[in-house]
Amino acid sequence: MYGRGLRPLAIVTLVVLIGGLAMAFFYAPVDADQGVIQKIFYIHVPMAIVALCGFVAGGVMGAAHLSSGDRRWDLRSYVAIHLSLIMGVGVLVTGSIWARAAWGHWWVWQEPTLVSFLVVFLLYATYQPLRFSIEDPHRQARYASAFAIIAGAFVPLNFVAVRLAQPLTHPRVLSSTGNLPGEFGVTFLVCLAGVALLFATLWKYEMASKHAAEQLRALRSRLAEAEAPGPPPRRAVPAGVGGPVS
Amino acid sequence: MPALSLGQAGPYVAGAYLAFLGLILVYVAIMAGRLSRLERELERLAALARRVGGEPPEEETGP
Numbered sequence: 524m525y526g527r528g529l530r531p532l533a534i535v536t537l538v539v540l541i542g543g544l545a546m547a548f549f550y551a552p553v554d555a556d557q558g559v560i561q562k563i564f565y566i567h568v569p570m571a572i573v574a575l576c577g578f579v580a581g582g583v584m585g586a587a588h589l590s591s592g593d594r595r596w597d598l599r600s601y602v603a604i605h606l607s608l609i610m611g612v613g614v615l616v617t618g619s620i621w622a623r624a625a626w627g628h629w630w631v632w633q634e635p636t637l638v639s640f641l642v643v644f645l646l647y648a649t650y651q652p653l654r655f656s657i658e659d660p661h662r663q664a665r666y667a668s669a670f671a672i673i674a675g676a677f678v679p680l681n682f683v684a685v686r687l688a689q690p691l692t693h694p695r696v697l698s699s700t701g702n703l704p705g706e707f708g709v710t711f712l713v714c715l716a717g718v719a720l721l722f723a724t725l726w727k728y729e730m731a732s733k734h735a736a737e738q739l740r741a742l743r744s745r746l747a748e749a750e751a752p753g754p755p756p757r758r759a760v761p762a763g764v765g766g767p768v769s
Numbered sequence: 770m771p772a773l774s775l776g777q778a779g780p781y782v783a784g785a786y787l788a789f790l791g792l793i794l795v796y797v798a799i800m801a802g803r804l805s806r807l808e809r810e811l812e813r814l815a816a817l818a819r820r821v822g823g824e825p826p827e828e829e830t831g832p
Contacts, residue, residue, distance in 0.1 A: 544786075558774070558778055559778040559779065559782055560778045560781055560782060562782050563781070563782055563785040563786075566785065566786065566789050567785070570789070609792065609796055612792060613788065613789055613792045616785075616788045616792075617785040617788055617789060620781050620784050620785045620788065621781070621785065623781065624777075624778055624781035624782075721793070725796065728800060729800065732800060732803055732804060732807070735807055736803075736807055736810075739807060739810050739811060739814060742814055743810070743814055743817075746814060746817045746818055746821055747817075749821045750817065750820065750821050
Protein backbone atom coordinates (compact mmCIF):
# COMPACT_ATOMS: atom_id res chain seq x y z
CA MET A 524 0.00 0.00 0.00
CA TYR A 525 2.60 2.54 1.12
CA GLY A 526 5.35 0.86 -0.87
CA ARG A 527 3.52 1.63 -4.12
CA GLY A 528 5.40 4.25 -6.10
CA LEU A 529 8.30 4.21 -3.66
CA ARG A 530 10.90 3.26 -6.25
CA PRO A 531 10.17 6.09 -8.74
CA LEU A 532 9.90 8.52 -5.84
CA ALA A 533 13.29 7.38 -4.52
CA ILE A 534 14.85 7.79 -7.98
CA VAL A 535 13.41 11.30 -8.41
CA THR A 536 14.61 12.20 -4.90
CA LEU A 537 18.11 10.99 -5.65
CA VAL A 538 18.26 12.90 -8.94
CA VAL A 539 16.93 16.17 -7.48
CA LEU A 540 19.07 15.94 -4.34
CA ILE A 541 22.30 15.15 -6.19
CA GLY A 542 21.41 17.83 -8.78
CA GLY A 543 20.82 20.37 -6.02
CA LEU A 544 24.07 19.57 -4.25
CA ALA A 545 25.96 19.70 -7.56
CA MET A 546 24.38 23.11 -8.25
CA ALA A 547 25.41 24.28 -4.77
CA PHE A 548 29.05 23.56 -5.52
CA PHE A 549 29.35 24.09 -9.28
CA TYR A 550 26.59 26.52 -10.25
CA ALA A 551 25.91 28.89 -7.35
CA PRO A 552 28.64 31.48 -7.00
CA VAL A 553 30.72 31.84 -3.83
CA ASP A 554 29.08 34.31 -1.47
CA ALA A 555 30.97 37.61 -1.35
CA ASP A 556 30.32 38.08 2.36
CA GLN A 557 30.61 34.60 3.87
CA GLY A 558 32.74 32.82 1.31
CA VAL A 559 32.61 29.05 0.85
CA ILE A 560 31.02 28.51 4.27
CA GLN A 561 27.72 29.76 2.84
CA LYS A 562 27.44 26.42 0.94
CA ILE A 563 26.22 24.86 4.21
CA PHE A 564 23.12 27.03 3.80
CA TYR A 565 21.90 24.77 0.96
CA ILE A 566 21.32 21.82 3.28
CA HIS A 567 20.88 23.55 6.64
CA VAL A 568 17.96 25.83 5.70
CA PRO A 569 15.99 23.28 3.61
CA MET A 570 16.30 20.75 6.44
CA ALA A 571 15.05 23.35 8.94
CA ILE A 572 12.08 24.29 6.72
CA VAL A 573 11.17 20.66 6.01
CA ALA A 574 11.54 19.66 9.68
CA LEU A 575 9.25 22.49 10.85
CA CYS A 576 6.71 21.70 8.10
CA GLY A 577 6.91 18.02 9.12
CA PHE A 578 6.07 18.93 12.72
CA VAL A 579 3.06 20.94 11.53
CA ALA A 580 2.01 18.10 9.19
CA GLY A 581 2.24 15.72 12.17
CA GLY A 582 -0.20 17.99 14.01
CA VAL A 583 -2.60 18.07 11.06
CA MET A 584 -2.49 14.25 10.83
CA GLY A 585 -3.06 14.05 14.58
CA ALA A 586 -6.16 16.23 14.13
CA ALA A 587 -7.32 13.92 11.34
CA HIS A 588 -6.93 10.98 13.71
CA LEU A 589 -8.92 12.61 16.49
CA SER A 590 -11.71 13.72 14.16
CA SER A 591 -12.00 10.45 12.20
CA GLY A 592 -10.91 7.89 14.80
CA ASP A 593 -8.86 6.18 12.08
CA ARG A 594 -5.64 4.98 13.72
CA ARG A 595 -3.76 5.08 10.44
CA TRP A 596 -3.64 8.86 10.81
CA ASP A 597 -1.92 8.46 14.16
CA LEU A 598 0.72 6.25 12.56
CA ARG A 599 1.20 8.81 9.78
CA SER A 600 1.56 11.57 12.36
CA TYR A 601 4.05 9.50 14.36
CA VAL A 602 6.24 8.84 11.31
CA ALA A 603 6.14 12.52 10.22
CA ILE A 604 7.23 13.67 13.69
CA HIS A 605 9.89 10.96 13.92
CA LEU A 606 11.42 12.02 10.59
CA SER A 607 11.19 15.71 11.50
CA LEU A 608 13.12 14.98 14.68
CA ILE A 609 15.85 13.28 12.64
CA MET A 610 15.94 16.29 10.32
CA GLY A 611 16.07 18.47 13.44
CA VAL A 612 19.26 16.70 14.55
CA GLY A 613 20.70 17.50 11.11
CA VAL A 614 19.68 21.15 11.43
CA LEU A 615 21.34 21.49 14.85
CA VAL A 616 24.55 19.74 13.75
CA THR A 617 24.97 21.59 10.42
CA GLY A 618 23.93 24.88 12.04
CA SER A 619 26.53 24.48 14.78
CA ILE A 620 29.23 23.71 12.22
CA TRP A 621 28.24 26.81 10.24
CA ALA A 622 28.16 28.94 13.41
CA ARG A 623 31.64 27.78 14.41
CA ALA A 624 33.01 28.77 11.01
CA ALA A 625 31.05 32.02 10.65
CA TRP A 626 30.95 33.32 14.24
CA GLY A 627 33.73 31.39 15.95
CA HIS A 628 31.23 29.76 18.36
CA TRP A 629 29.39 26.43 18.16
CA TRP A 630 26.32 27.92 19.84
CA VAL A 631 25.13 31.43 20.76
CA TRP A 632 22.52 31.40 23.51
CA GLN A 633 21.49 35.04 22.89
CA GLU A 634 20.34 34.32 19.35
CA PRO A 635 16.54 33.78 19.26
CA THR A 636 16.59 31.74 16.02
CA LEU A 637 18.91 29.11 17.48
CA VAL A 638 17.29 28.91 20.89
CA SER A 639 13.76 28.79 19.48
CA PHE A 640 14.64 25.89 17.20
CA LEU A 641 16.25 24.09 20.13
CA VAL A 642 13.07 24.66 22.19
CA VAL A 643 10.93 23.18 19.40
CA PHE A 644 13.34 20.25 19.01
CA LEU A 645 13.37 19.51 22.76
CA LEU A 646 9.58 19.80 22.88
CA TYR A 647 9.27 17.12 20.22
CA ALA A 648 12.01 15.05 21.86
CA THR A 649 9.46 14.39 24.63
CA TYR A 650 6.91 13.04 22.11
CA GLN A 651 8.23 9.48 21.98
CA PRO A 652 8.79 9.02 25.74
CA LEU A 653 5.28 10.38 26.31
CA ARG A 654 3.80 8.12 23.68
CA PHE A 655 5.48 4.91 24.78
CA SER A 656 4.85 5.52 28.47
CA ILE A 657 1.16 4.78 27.78
CA GLU A 658 0.41 1.09 27.38
CA ASP A 659 -3.17 1.15 26.14
CA PRO A 660 -2.81 1.61 22.33
CA HIS A 661 -6.02 3.64 21.94
CA ARG A 662 -5.14 6.03 24.75
CA GLN A 663 -1.58 6.20 23.43
CA ALA A 664 -2.82 7.23 19.99
CA ARG A 665 -5.24 9.83 21.42
CA TYR A 666 -2.67 11.43 23.73
CA ALA A 667 -0.01 11.41 21.01
CA SER A 668 -2.42 13.10 18.59
CA ALA A 669 -3.33 15.75 21.18
CA PHE A 670 0.37 16.40 21.75
CA ALA A 671 1.01 16.59 18.00
CA ILE A 672 -1.78 19.16 17.53
CA ILE A 673 -0.70 21.43 20.42
CA ALA A 674 2.99 21.24 19.56
CA GLY A 675 2.22 21.62 15.85
CA ALA A 676 0.32 24.84 16.57
CA PHE A 677 3.27 26.06 18.62
CA VAL A 678 5.68 25.76 15.66
CA PRO A 679 4.26 28.60 13.45
CA LEU A 680 3.68 30.77 16.52
CA ASN A 681 7.28 30.24 17.49
CA PHE A 682 8.41 31.05 13.95
CA VAL A 683 6.46 34.33 13.92
CA ALA A 684 7.80 35.27 17.36
CA VAL A 685 11.36 34.73 16.17
CA ARG A 686 10.73 36.82 13.06
CA LEU A 687 9.41 39.65 15.23
CA ALA A 688 12.34 39.43 17.65
CA GLN A 689 15.49 41.44 17.14
CA PRO A 690 18.11 39.22 15.48
CA LEU A 691 21.52 39.08 17.09
CA THR A 692 23.78 37.45 14.53
CA HIS A 693 21.79 34.77 12.68
CA PRO A 694 21.06 35.92 9.09
CA ARG A 695 17.42 36.32 8.04
CA VAL A 696 17.94 34.96 4.58
CA LEU A 697 14.32 34.53 3.54
CA SER A 698 12.94 37.81 4.89
CA SER A 699 12.76 39.32 1.40
CA THR A 700 13.06 38.04 -2.17
CA GLY A 701 16.10 40.23 -2.78
CA ASN A 702 18.14 38.15 -0.34
CA LEU A 703 18.50 35.27 -2.76
CA PRO A 704 19.29 36.67 -6.19
CA GLY A 705 19.62 34.59 -9.38
CA GLU A 706 21.70 31.44 -9.05
CA PHE A 707 21.51 31.45 -5.24
CA GLY A 708 17.72 31.35 -5.29
CA VAL A 709 17.43 28.68 -7.99
CA THR A 710 19.98 26.45 -6.23
CA PHE A 711 18.25 26.94 -2.91
CA LEU A 712 14.85 26.00 -4.38
CA VAL A 713 16.27 22.84 -6.00
CA CYS A 714 17.91 21.84 -2.69
CA LEU A 715 14.66 22.57 -0.85
CA ALA A 716 12.76 20.37 -3.32
CA GLY A 717 15.40 17.64 -2.88
CA VAL A 718 15.17 17.65 0.92
CA ALA A 719 11.34 17.75 0.77
CA LEU A 720 11.38 14.77 -1.60
CA LEU A 721 13.83 12.99 0.72
CA PHE A 722 11.39 13.52 3.58
CA ALA A 723 8.49 12.18 1.48
CA THR A 724 10.51 9.13 0.38
CA LEU A 725 11.64 8.25 3.90
CA TRP A 726 8.10 8.81 5.18
CA LYS A 727 6.71 6.37 2.62
CA TYR A 728 9.55 3.93 3.33
CA GLU A 729 8.93 3.95 7.08
CA MET A 730 5.16 3.78 6.61
CA ALA A 731 5.57 0.75 4.31
CA SER A 732 7.82 -0.93 6.89
CA LYS A 733 5.40 -0.24 9.76
CA HIS A 734 2.43 -1.35 7.70
CA ALA A 735 4.18 -4.62 6.81
CA ALA A 736 5.12 -5.19 10.48
CA GLU A 737 1.51 -4.59 11.52
CA GLN A 738 0.21 -7.06 8.92
CA LEU A 739 2.76 -9.65 10.05
CA ARG A 740 1.64 -9.23 13.66
CA ALA A 741 -1.99 -9.76 12.68
CA LEU A 742 -1.06 -12.81 10.60
CA ARG A 743 1.00 -14.27 13.46
CA SER A 744 -1.85 -13.99 15.94
CA ARG A 745 -4.26 -15.59 13.42
CA LEU A 746 -1.85 -18.46 12.78
CA ALA A 747 -1.21 -18.90 16.49
CA GLU A 748 -4.96 -19.20 17.03
CA ALA A 749 -5.19 -21.78 14.26
CA GLU A 750 -2.29 -23.79 15.72
CA ALA A 751 -3.51 -23.69 19.34
CA PRO A 752 -5.31 -26.94 20.33
CA GLY A 753 -9.00 -26.19 20.54
CA PRO A 754 -11.66 -28.39 22.18
CA PRO A 755 -11.32 -32.08 21.15
CA PRO A 756 -13.33 -32.91 18.07
CA ARG A 757 -16.44 -34.99 18.69
CA ARG A 758 -16.24 -38.43 17.17
CA ALA A 759 -19.13 -40.66 16.46
CA VAL A 760 -18.37 -43.80 18.44
CA PRO A 761 -20.21 -46.93 17.27
CA ALA A 762 -22.18 -48.60 20.00
CA GLY A 763 -20.19 -51.23 21.86
CA VAL A 764 -16.82 -50.12 20.49
CA GLY A 765 -14.54 -48.24 22.86
CA GLY A 766 -17.37 -47.54 25.22
CA PRO A 767 -17.07 -47.78 28.97
CA VAL A 768 -16.58 -51.33 30.21
CA SER A 769 -19.24 -52.19 32.63
CA MET B 770 34.21 37.71 11.38
CA PRO B 771 35.88 37.91 7.94
CA ALA B 772 35.07 35.18 5.42
CA LEU B 773 37.31 32.13 5.78
CA SER B 774 39.54 31.06 2.93
CA LEU B 775 38.74 27.86 1.01
CA GLY B 776 41.40 25.96 2.95
CA GLN B 777 39.98 27.06 6.30
CA ALA B 778 36.31 26.76 5.39
CA GLY B 779 36.66 23.46 3.48
CA PRO B 780 36.66 21.15 6.53
CA TYR B 781 33.58 22.87 7.96
CA VAL B 782 31.63 22.56 4.70
CA ALA B 783 32.76 18.94 4.27
CA GLY B 784 31.85 18.24 7.90
CA ALA B 785 28.33 19.65 7.46
CA TYR B 786 27.66 17.67 4.28
CA LEU B 787 29.14 14.49 5.80
CA ALA B 788 26.91 14.96 8.85
CA PHE B 789 23.90 15.18 6.52
CA LEU B 790 25.00 12.09 4.61
CA GLY B 791 25.83 10.23 7.83
CA LEU B 792 22.40 10.97 9.26
CA ILE B 793 20.69 9.53 6.19
CA LEU B 794 22.99 6.48 6.21
CA VAL B 795 22.33 5.79 9.90
CA TYR B 796 18.59 6.07 9.29
CA VAL B 797 18.74 3.74 6.27
CA ALA B 798 20.91 1.27 8.23
CA ILE B 799 18.38 1.20 11.10
CA MET B 800 15.55 0.68 8.62
CA ALA B 801 17.53 -2.11 6.91
CA GLY B 802 17.89 -3.79 10.33
CA ARG B 803 14.12 -3.59 10.80
CA LEU B 804 13.57 -4.99 7.32
CA SER B 805 15.77 -8.01 8.04
CA ARG B 806 13.80 -8.56 11.28
CA LEU B 807 10.60 -8.49 9.23
CA GLU B 808 12.07 -11.01 6.80
CA ARG B 809 12.98 -13.38 9.66
CA GLU B 810 9.49 -12.98 11.09
CA LEU B 811 8.01 -13.72 7.67
CA GLU B 812 10.10 -16.92 7.43
CA ARG B 813 8.90 -18.00 10.88
CA LEU B 814 5.29 -17.32 9.90
CA ALA B 815 5.69 -19.20 6.62
CA ALA B 816 7.01 -22.20 8.57
CA LEU B 817 4.11 -21.91 11.03
CA ALA B 818 1.60 -21.68 8.18
CA ARG B 819 3.04 -24.84 6.62
CA ARG B 820 2.83 -26.63 9.97
CA VAL B 821 -0.79 -25.57 10.48
CA GLY B 822 -1.66 -26.59 6.92
CA GLY B 823 0.10 -29.94 7.35
CA GLU B 824 2.46 -29.28 4.44
CA PRO B 825 6.06 -30.58 4.44
CA PRO B 826 8.77 -27.94 5.14
CA GLU B 827 9.81 -26.04 2.04
CA GLU B 828 13.23 -26.88 0.61
CA GLU B 829 15.77 -24.14 0.07
CA THR B 830 15.86 -23.16 -3.60
CA GLY B 831 18.32 -21.02 -5.55
CA PRO B 832 17.74 -17.38 -6.38
